[in-house]
Amino acid sequence: MADRIYLDHASTTPPDPRVVDAMLTYLRERWYNPSSIYVEAQQARAAINDARAVVASAIGALPEEIIFTSGGSESDSLAIRGVLEASKARGRHFITCAVEHHAVLDTAEQLGRDGAAEVTIVGVGMDGRVDPAVVAAAVRDDTVLVSIMHANNEVGAINDIAEIAKRVHARNAHAMVHTDAVQSASHMGVNVHALGVDLLTLTGHKFYGPRGAGVLYARSGTPLAPQIIGGGQEKDRRAGTENTAALVGLAEAIRIAAAQREADIIHERTLQQRLIEELPKRIPLAGITGPRNLDHRLPGSASFVIAFVEGESILLALDLAGVAASSGSACTTGSVEPSHVLVAMGVPPALARGSLRFTFGRQNTEADVDRLLEVLPPIVQRMRALSPMPVTEPPADYLPWLAS
Numbered sequence: 001m002a003d004r005i006y007l008d009h010a011s012t013t014p015p016d017p018r019v020v021d022a023m024l025t026y027l028r029e030r031w032y033n034p035s036s037i038y039v040e041a042q043q044a045r046a047a048i049n050d051a052r053a054v055v056a057s058a059i060g061a062l063p064e065e066i067i068f069t070s071g072g073s074e075s076d077s078l079a080i081r082g083v084l085e086a087s088k089a090r091g092r093h094f095i096t097c098a099v100e101h102h103a104v105l106d107t108a109e110q111l112g113r114d115g116a117a118e119v120t121i122v123g124v125g126m127d128g129r130v131d132p133a134v135v136a137a138a139v140r141d142d143t144v145l146v147s148i149m150h151a152n153n154e155v156g157a158i159n160d161i162a163e164i165a166k167r168v169h170a171r172n173a174h175a176m177v178h179t180d181a182v183q184s185a186s187h188m189g190v191n192v193h194a195l196g197v198d199l200l201t202l203t204g205h206k207f208y209g210p211r212g213a214g215v216l217y218a219r220s221g222t223p224l225a226p227q228i229i230g231g232g233q234e235k236d237r238r239a240g241t242e243n244t245a246a247l248v249g250l251a252e253a254i255r256i257a258a259a260q261r262e263a264d265i266i267h268e269r270t271l272q273q274r275l276i277e278e279l280p281k282r283i284p285l286a287g288i289t290g291p292r293n294l295d296h297r298l299p300g301s302a303s304f305v306i307a308f309v310e311g312e313s314i315l316l317a318l319d320l321a322g323v324a325a326s327s328g329s330a331c332t333t334g335s336v337e338p339s340h341v342l343v344a345m346g347v348p349p350a351l352a353r354g355s356l357r358f359t360f361g362r363q364n365t366e367a368d369v370d371r372l373l374e375v376l377p378p379i380v381q382r383m384r385a386l387s388p389m390p391v392t393e394p395p396a397d398y399l400p401w402l403a404s
């Protein structure tokens with residue numbers, strides 16, 4: 001597998017060897033239940049306390065504001081269900097946006113169906129970003145929670161969460177603001193005070209940490225009803241015997257991410273820029289999705305639509321050619337529906353089926369981009385030649401999405 005090229009870091013990242021080393025001690029030797037009384041257990045407890053302090057300091061929070069969870073999906077769910085349940089007396093209006101991860105959108109849909117929430121879903125612009133004024137305009141007196149993602153997993157669009165939080169709080173001081181910072185945390189770093197949010201979601205496996213370990217930051221005083229109860233762990237906010245090794249790994253990963261952020265950003269931007277500039281030149285009838293202004297885009301994220309092909313078929317051919325990539329979010333890969341993110345941005349559904357996402361990481365090199373640029377154009381050409389649908393002039397509604 002040595003020659004394979006991995007371009008799917010938004011889906012998951014390879015664990016850093018230093019993370020794995022830090023975890024092994026807690027899998028092999030310090031495996032005791034942190035809630036027990038004896039000295040070995042207390043060492044495990046101390047490791048969790050240390051991990052909590054590292055995570056808190058990395059995002060500008062207090063240790064007691066950090067709730068460890070099993071990952072991004074659980075943190076999103078806890079934030080939404082927890083705030084809505086704890087705020088019933090004040091209202092049940094919940095605002096989110098159309099391009100959120102399904103962990104947020106499906107939770108909203110279920111709560112709406114069950115009558116536990118009245119949901120407003122705000123739209124996005126052609127670049128996938130949310131307009132803070134649109135969010136603010138949706139806020140009502142009975143709004144209890146607003147959840148807008150910091151950066152989108154499919155098209156890398158970065159939202160101005162600080163502005164959104166400021167405007168929401170100005171309209172309704174009681175409304176809580178949550179952001180899913182799963183994709184932004186590693187590339188940009190997040191500070192809960194700079195963002196002005198009440199709740200924030202992180203997951204370890206997007207920044208070279210372990211899978212199955214996440215964080216929900218909940219500012220002190222945030223109304224939050226626990227969704228898993230029993231053992232009283234995490235100060236009664238999330239029960240379950242802690243996965244010490246995973247939490248130690250998560251903390252080590254966040255420490256490393258902070259230490260090498262500048263270098264990571266420069267590296268990822270270089271690869272991203274080259275691919276974004278070159279791919280539409282080498283493939284006719286292709287275009288960039290997501291912000292073209294790279295200040296509004298996660299470093300390392302490059303996403304495209306290619307007319308008259310199926311993204312899934314291209315991915316299979318790329319896989320055979322040694323390149324691992326994605327058509328959107330990992331969870332929509334394999335489904336026949338076009339991406340909800342692209343459709344919300346206004347991409348015609350038929351064109352959205354030809355979407356591809358390449359996300360770079362620490363181990364990628366310029367040679368990886370060169371290889372992709374070498375193998376992809378002939379694959380597209382071959383697929384178009386085989387297609388039962390003739391490759392014709394693109395319909396008028398494709399044109400804004402394709403490079404001229």
Ligand SMILES: Cc1ncc(COP(=O)(O)O)c(C=O)c1O
Nearest residue numbers: 071072073101103153180182203
């Ligand atoms: C934006 C976003 N939120 C939430 C998640 C879910 O995180 P996890 O896989 O840790 O449950 C993901 C993972 O793809 C994501 O990209």
